[in-house]
Amino acid sequence: xxxKAEIISVGTELLLGTTINSDAADVxxxxxxxxxxxxxxxxxxxxxxRVIEAVQRxxxxxxxxxxxxxxGPTCDDLTKNAIAEAFGLSLVLNEEEERWLRNLWRERxxxxxxxxxxxxxxxxxxxxxTALRNDWGxxxxxxxxxxxxxxxxxxxxxxxxxxxxxxxxxxxxASLSDGIIASHTIHFFGxxxxxxxYQLRDYMNSLTNPTxxxxxxxxxxxxxxxxxxxxxxxxxxxxxxxxxxxRGMFGDLAYGMDTTGLPEFTTKLMLEKGVTLxxxxxxxxxxxxxxxTDIPGASAVLKGGVVVYTNEAKTxxxxxxxxxxxxxxxxxxxxxxxxxxxxxxxxxxxxGVGVTGLAGPDGDxxxxxxxxxxxxxxxxxxxxREKHLSRRGRENVRLYACQNAFDMLRRRIAGLDLEGKxxx
Amino acid sequence: xxxKAEIISVGTELLLGTTINSDAADVxxxxxxxxxxxxxxxxxxxxxxRVIEAVQRxxxxxxxxxxxxxxGPTCDDLTKNAIAEAFGLSLVLNEEEERWLRNLWRERxxxxxxxxxxxxxxxxxxxxxTALRNDWGxxxxxxxxxxxxxxxxxxxxxxxxxxxxxxxxxxxxASLSDGIIASHTIHFFGxxxxxxxYQLRDYMNSLTNPTxxxxxxxxxxxxxxxxxxxxxxxxxxxxxxxxxxxRGMFGDLAYGMDTTGLPEFTTKLMLEKGVTLxxxxxxxxxxxxxxxTDIPGASAVLKGGVVVYTNEAKTxxxxxxxxxxxxxxxxxxxxxxxxxxxxxxxxxxxxGVGVTGLAGPDGDxxxxxxxxxxxxxxxxxxxxREKHLSRRGRENVRLYACQNAFDMLRRRIAGLDLEGKxxx
Numbered sequence: 152x153x154x155k156a157e158i159i160s161v162g163t164e165l166l167l168g169t170t171i172n173s174d175a176a177d178v179x180x181x182x183x184x185x186x187x188x189x190x191x192x193x194x195x196x197x198x199x200x201r202v203i204e205a206v207q208r209x210x211x212x213x214x215x216x217x218x219x220x221x222x223g224p225t226c227d228d229l230t231k232n233a234i235a236e237a238f239g240l241s242l243v244l245n246e247e248e249e250r251w252l253r254n255l256w257r258e259r260x261x262x263x264x265x266x267x268x269x270x271x272x273x274x275x276x277x278x279x280x281t282a283l284r285n286d287w288g289x290x291x292x293x294x295x296x297x298x299x300x301x302x303x304x305x306x307x308x309x310x311x312x313x314x315x316x317x318x319x320x321x322x323x324x325a326s327l328s329d330g331i332i333a334s335h336t337i338h339f340f341g342x343x344x345x346x347x348x349y350q351l352r353d354y355m356n357s358l359t360n361p362t363x364x365x366x367x368x369x370x371x372x373x374x375x376x377x378x379x380x381x382x383x384x385x386x387x388x389x390x391x392x393x394x395x396x397x398r399g400m401f402g403d404l405a406y407g408m409d410t411t412g413l414p415e416f417t418t419k420l421m422l423e424k425g426v427t428l429x430x431x432x433x434x435x436x437x438x439x440x441x442x443x444t445d446i447p448g449a450s451a452v453l454k455g456g457v458v459v460y461t462n463e464a465k466t467x468x469x470x471x472x473x474x475x476x477x478x479x480x481x482x483x484x485x486x487x488x489x490x491x492x493x494x495x496x497x498x499x500x501x502x503g504v505g506v507t508g509l510a511g512p513d514g515d516x517x518x519x520x521x522x523x524x525x526x527x528x529x530x531x532x533x534x535x536r537e538k539h540l541s542r543r544g545r546e547n548v549r550l551y552a553c554q555n556a557f558d559m560l561r562r563r564i565a566g567l568d569l570e571g572k573x574x575x
Numbered sequence: 576x577x578x579k580a581e582i583i584s585v586g587t588e589l590l591l592g593t594t595i596n597s598d599a600a601d602v603x604x605x606x607x608x609x610x611x612x613x614x615x616x617x618x619x620x621x622x623x624x625r626v627i628e629a630v631q632r633x634x635x636x637x638x639x640x641x642x643x644x645x646x647g648p649t650c651d652d653l654t655k656n657a658i659a660e661a662f663g664l665s666l667v668l669n670e671e672e673e674r675w676l677r678n679l680w681r682e683r684x685x686x687x688x689x690x691x692x693x694x695x696x697x698x699x700x701x702x703x704x705t706a707l708r709n710d711w712g713x714x715x716x717x718x719x720x721x722x723x724x725x726x727x728x729x730x731x732x733x734x735x736x737x738x739x740x741x742x743x744x745x746x747x748x749a750s751l752s753d754g755i756i757a758s759h760t761i762h763f764f765g766x767x768x769x770x771x772x773y774q775l776r777d778y779m780n781s782l783t784n785p786t787x788x789x790x791x792x793x794x795x796x797x798x799x800x801x802x803x804x805x806x807x808x809x810x811x812x813x814x815x816x817x818x819x820x821x822r823g824m825f826g827d828l829a830y831g832m833d834t835t836g837l838p839e840f841t842t843k844l845m846l847e848k849g850v851t852l853x854x855x856x857x858x859x860x861x862x863x864x865x866x867x868t869d870i871p872g873a874s875a876v877l878k879g880g881v882v883v884y885t886n887e888a889k890t891x892x893x894x895x896x897x898x899x900x901x902x903x904x905x906x907x908x909x910x911x912x913x914x915x916x917x918x919x920x921x922x923x924x925x926x927g928v929g930v931t932g933l934a935g936p937d938g939d940x941x942x943x944x945x946x947x948x949x950x951x952x953x954x955x956x957x958x959x960r961e962k963h964l965s966r967r968g969r970e971n972v973r974l975y976a977c978q979n980a981f982d983m984l985r986r987r988i989a990g991l992d993l994e995g996k997x998x999x
Contacts (some may be wrong), residue, residue: 163788164790165599165600165603165616166603166613166614166616167603167604167607167613168599168600168601168602168603168604168605168606168607169600169604169790169799170600171595171596171597171600172595172596172599172600172616173595175589175592175595175596175618176589176592176593176594176595176596177592178592179589179590179591179592180591180592180593181592182592183591183592189590189591190590190619190620190622190625191617191618191619191625192589192590192596192617192618193615193616193617193618194599194615194616194617195614195615196613196614198614201614201615223768223769224769224772224773225768225769225772225789258965267769267770267773269769269772269773269776270769287968289769308791310970310971364593366593430861430882432861432864434868435865435868436864436865436867436868436869436873436877436880437854437856437861437862437863437864437865437867437868437880437882438861438865438868439861440860440861440864440882440884441859441860441861441862441865443860443861444858444859444860444861444862444882444884445860445969445970447934447935447936447937447969448937449860449884450884450885453860453882453884453885454884454885454887454888455881455882455883455884455885455887455888455891455892456860456861456881456882456884457879457880457881457882457892458854458861458864458868458877458879458880458881458882459879460864460868460873460874460877460878460879460880461874461877461878461879463878463879464878464879464880464922467879467921467922468879468881468892468921468922497891497892498888498891498892510871511871512871513871513872545871546869
């Protein structure tokens with residue numbers, strides 16, 4: 152029997168529109184991985200009556216209710232009280248969570264001051280529930296079964312609910328399912344979602360199990376292949392030919408599988424290969440180096456970076472000739488070459504990457520806003536990509552510039568085709 | 576009388592979690608501007624029965640129903656049929672919209688081929704409704720009044736609904752409302768949401784109009800003050816004493832009003848004051864420079880930055896003595912001083928900021944993961960903050976380190992108290 156779940160999000164900030172409900176999407180994605188159907192999502196404010204009404208309705212329709220938000224220490228955090236009331240349960244202090252929270256409080260506040268009473272509200276859970284430890288915040292979640300319904304309550308902040316879903320909820324859902332749902336994601340750079348969907352459409356529609364679904368994500372694309380089977384092995388066997396066919400259709404536009412994205416993929420590739428990088432960033436202003444150092448262990452990869460947002464910095468930090476900048480412009484092919492080449496020499500790294508461009512919104516009177524040159528230097532030469540990313544907005548111009556840098560790196564490291572070689 | 580509205584979003588992609596429901600937030604934001612209360616948001620899939628059920632429930636509770644999604648030409652776009660059925664209305668062809676759509680079709684397809692029948696579905700609207708021309712897509716929205724309820728139907732794609740809200744819905748809402756809702760946000764750094772809420776609770780509960788609400792956001796906090804009044808001026812007069820009192824309660828922990836956050840606030844402050852900055856980042860790896868350069872015009876502020884993630888880079892790029900690093904450790908008070916001081920000298924900027932720490936997850940065998948030293952140098956001295964951000968996770972350690980750097984800068988620039996002066 153296919154299970155039915157409902158998602159109830161609690162928070163006045165959602166009704167006011169000051170927060171977008173990304174939690175509901177995160178919960179729904181996980182549920183769909185386990186083949187659990189969602190027919191309704193409801194958002195209510197921090198109002199006990201309406202939370203109870205939403206829960207009453209949901210429990211008459213669903214096997215699983217997942218709530219997000221309203222577990223914190225402030226007085227508008229009332230989800231637990233309302234849910235407990237809807238099921239006729241009392242709230243009881245969970246002693247283990249209390250010990251954990253008191254410890255956390257001491258560590259964070261370096262104080263002998265006792266924890267404030269409102270903070271202890273967080274460890275009051277409906278009787279009979281299992282606490283879901285929140286190692287990414289302070290308010291634990293919980294899960295209980297009552298009236299034939301499984302209720303799972305999760306905190307609202309995205310940085311908390313995401314790991315909670317992965318590490319606390321996934322095992323629960325996995326245990327409910329008699330088969331398994333397995334999926335892989337194939338990741339692409341250099342093709343848009345709609346183009347990919349267009350090329351895949353016939354094949355996609357011909358499949359029932361496994362299924363294929365394309366998604367756009369942070370200046371790249373992915374295709375999720377999902378199989379429903381009795382065992383993991385069976386699912387893998389079903390997915391293998393589909394994955395092979397999709398990868399075959401798009402050649403080296405597909406860069407990897409099951410990764411969080413091109414920055415992580417490329418950084419880990421550099422770690423594996425034991426190669427080093429130095430960055431010289433103008434318009435990306437540190438974003439590229441940040442993306443590399445988002446990955447633990449990046450100190451073995453990134454020998455160093457410079458943020459040379461101004462012409463003066465390009466000359467002072469890297470010795471790019473002021474005359475070259477004056478003649479060719481800071482946003483130029485020639486300056487891009489110098490950035491990659493010189494930062495590599497300066498830091499003694501295997502690869503040097505440079506980025507110079509016009510992120511906008513203001514132009515320089517010469518180039519179109521969105522013009523970016525991305526360069527890569529190694530011991531065998533320098534390559535430059537010129538991109539015109541107008542109409543995408545400042546933030547996206549910077550993001551795409553970084554993505555192109557990672558794409559050039561992963562292509563060069565893997566010995567794939569890389570256009571735009573400048574010299575020697 | 577305060578009007579009540581409900582938002583019903585239609586789309587299976589929302590229930591699957593592959594699309595985040597930003598539409599509901601956009602609609603809610605506009606409604607709250609006109610003081611229209613939203614108590615419920617519902618998401619249903621492309622299923623006529625459930626759309627009808629959601630509408631039946633909403634019309635018993637609300638004065639206004641706004642739907643998003645399901646207006647397009649594909650067979651799963653069924654919102655208009657379901658809504659018409661829920662109100663016992665027929666769909667009729669809107670001739671003006673038909674002419675417009677046929678024109679658009681010809682312009683887009685450069686063809687003499689006639690429009691396909693599924694495309695004409697889009698201009699079938701409930702009888703008696705006013706078409707809302709969609710200049711940003713192909714499916715018009717519509718608005719009608721029935722059974723005492725105002726129904727507004729809008730397309731789903733964010734690029735269409737946003738301008739539709741601004742140019743089609745705003746005038747309708749403005750005509751309904753006899754007052755306005757205005758709000759300000761007061762921004763804080765250096766205090767947690769729960770601590771702030773604890774201190775504010777009594778005052779907050781004593782207020783009805785204006786109201787106060789605290790929020791946590793990206794390693795900082797804010798309090799939103801909201802007033803309902805007849806005019807903007809009246810609302811401002813009502814909010815002024817509340818803002819003054821809240822700011823008074825928290826002194827210089829409140830750094831600003833109506834900003835997107837401390838990075839933007841501080842960068843704009845530097846722009847205004849015409850002062851310059853140079854950054855030397857170890858554990859933040861470019862994140863600080865990126866945050867500054869997120870702001871357009873930052874080239875006038877950031878003279879340059881270095882990412883000195885490795886010891887070698889600290890020595891090569893800044894000349895931090897290798898011996899000092901060896902004796903004191905890269906994560907030390909002393910190295911932090913050198914970073915800020917030396918990058919300022921190197922770049923000739925007014926301020927130099929350094930960050931060195933252990934973001935984790937791996938330690939160095941000496942410091943606790945989460946130990947960070949943030950330093951600020953100007954012509955009058957160097958200041959260092961030591962922070963212990965363990966258990967927050969790598970991403971948050973880096974974020975808090977950047978936030979502390981911005982806080983030190985804004986305090987120094989504003990001539991506020993800044994602890995941790997090292998020399999002279």
